[in-house]
Amino acid sequence: MHQQLHCDILIVGGGINGAGIARDAAGRGLSVVLCEKDDLASHTSSASTKLIHGGLRYLEQYDFGLVRKALIEREILLRSAPHIIRPLRFVMPQDKGQRPAWMIRAGMFIYDHLARRELLPGSQGIDLRKHAAGTPLKDCFTKGFAYSDGWVDDARLVVLNAIAARENGATILTRTACIAVQRTGDQWNATLRNADNATIEVNARLLVNATGPWAAEFLHDTVHGRAGKKLRLIKGSHIVVKKLFDHPCAYIFQHPDGRIVFAIPYEHDYTLIGTTDIDYHGDTDTVAIDATEINYLCELVNHYFARPITPADVVWSYSGVRPLVEDDKVNESESASEVTRDYKLAFDTDAAPLLSVFGGKITTFRKLAEEALDLIAPVLGNHHGAWTAESCLPGGDIFGAKPNNRAVLEFDRFVREMQQQYAWLPAALLERYARAYGTRLMLLLADRSGLAAMGKEITPGLFVAEVEYLQRYEWATCAGDILWRRTKCGLHSTGAAEHELEAWMNRSTGR
Incomplete structure (x- = not known):
């Protein structure tokens, strides 16, 4: 089978930057094709610490x-996106030998006031002997500081951007690799190959390289051009253990080596711990945590918590490679944590235009996409202008179509209303649906009026109805897509359940 597509923009890469650019471009009226060789968010963009934050530690680098x-x-x-992004309070215990209290307070004051803040409370000093966050810590930690940032379901953030792009006319092709591109006059001719080994020819006026850790490699091997920016690949690994505390706050710990590690409440019953920051020179397709990293994270947590953990307590782990832009002033011997998390856009307008995205962090993806479109749209004769800051992501229109503070501050009210409307579903399941899908849970539950109508419960909390929804609307093609990216039901499933889900999905698609 051979297919031919024509578009204004071909985007290679289905991580957060590629999906964000696709959403912004499609919303400006440009025709878009996005291809991703694996699943959406299957690499770096689902391997973050899952924070929407300013980056408190970057103040130390005067960034x-x-x-x-x-x-x-x-x-x-x-x-x-008040459903997949929510406020989270962080506690930083003060440790002996670290920065004095006045310096930490000064940094947090700057953090509180560097930009307008309407939704989150400011920072404060706390007495850990009286605060709930002090209970699981060792007795030697008596003072600390609290501040606020945001938590995000990172993989769902990517998917929601892809859905928004598709709703504005974009073509999203997962499991589809870009195997060749060639400049021909003022356009790009690209050859894509999908999971069925079928080829798709794409004629595009502009090419976007949003391949993340593969950005330099894609330019060199596929585009046959110069990389332009030097990328430093940094592996970040996380571990998940049974929950270490019952309160809703997260912790931020600073190790003597300068690295920051978080301990975050995760999926109700777990604690997420990470991340490591080490240079990576291996295969970017097969990134995994190693024993040294697991030991490092366990030892750091054990420095603070009264109840120690061991590598045997790890129930899940994940690793990703972040492509950081190597500054000319930074040398290889400098710590990985010192390399900037900011992004660079390289725009080549010779003949058919090429935009390459280097670096970035999940928090700034929308701004990166906006700046990218402000660069490339005029070249394509499009003068629509920026729009995403005033638009909800799919499912985020909790209290109206426009983003508003009420949707953040009263999200629990929305959950209660949904639990009343769908009282035939378990309350905990409805809360998960509300947080994962927002108002789109009504689409998931359309024409279903009882638990029996949800189909079989394949693994705890995962019914056939949700699987069908994810296949139809969210590009889910295998068990891993659903258990570890669209949901985190994999934490509660067995190997047998995963095989059953895979078999069910294969039958439903005729594979």
Whole structure:
């Protein structure tokens, strides 16, 4: 089978930057094709610490511009996707030998006031002997500081951007690799190959390289051009253990080596711990945590918590490679944590235009996409202008179509209303649906009026109705897509259940 597509923009890469650019471009009226060789968010964009934050530690590097940009985006994103992004309070215990209290307070004051803040409370000093966050810690930690940032379901953030792009006319092709591109006059001719080994020819006026860790490799091997920017690949790994505390706050710990590690409430019953920051020179398709990283994270947590953990307590782990832009002033011997998390856009307008995205962090994806379109849209004769800051992501229109503070501050009210409307479903399941799908849960539950209508419960909390929804609307093609990216039901499933889900999906698609 051979297919031919024509578009204004071909985007290679289905991570957060590629999906964000696709959404913005399609919303400006440009025709878009996005191809991703694996699943959406199957690599770096689902392997983050799952925070929407300004980056408190970047203040130490005097990167005020990046922090301010991220803090502005934090508010915009909270409003636009209040279902998958929510406020989270962080506690930083003060440890002996670290920065004095006055210095930490000064940094948090700057963090509070560097950008306009409407949704999150400011920072404060706390007495850990009286605060709930002090209970699981060792007795030697008596003082600390609290501040607020946001938590995000990172993989769902990518999917929602892809859905928004598709709703504005974009073509999203998952499991489809770009195997060749060639400039021919003022356009790009690309050859794509999908999971069925069918080829798709794409004629595009402009090419976007949003391949993340593969950005330089894609330019060199596929586009046959110069990489332009030097990328430093940094592996970040996380572990998940049974929950270490019952309160809703997260912790931020600073290790003597300068690295930051978080301990975050995760999926009700677990604690997420990460991340490591180490240079990576291996295969970017097969990134995994190693024993040294697991030991490092366990030892750091054990420095603070009264109840120790061991590698045997790890129930799940994940790793990703972040492509950081190597600054000319930074040398290889400098710590990976010192390399900027900001992004660079390289725009080549010789003949058919090419935009390459280097670096970035999940918090600033929307701004990156907006800046990318402000660069490339005029070249394509499009003068629509920026629009995403005033638009909800799919499912985020909780209290109206426009982003608003109420959707963030009263999200629990929406959950209760949905639990009343669909009282035949378990309350905990309805809460998960509300947080994963927002108002789109009504689409998931359309024409279903009782638990029996949801179909078989394949693994705890995962019914056939949700699987069908994810296949139809969210590009889910295998068990891993559903259990570990669209949902986190994999934490509660067995190997047998995963095989059963895979078999069911294969039968439903005729494979």
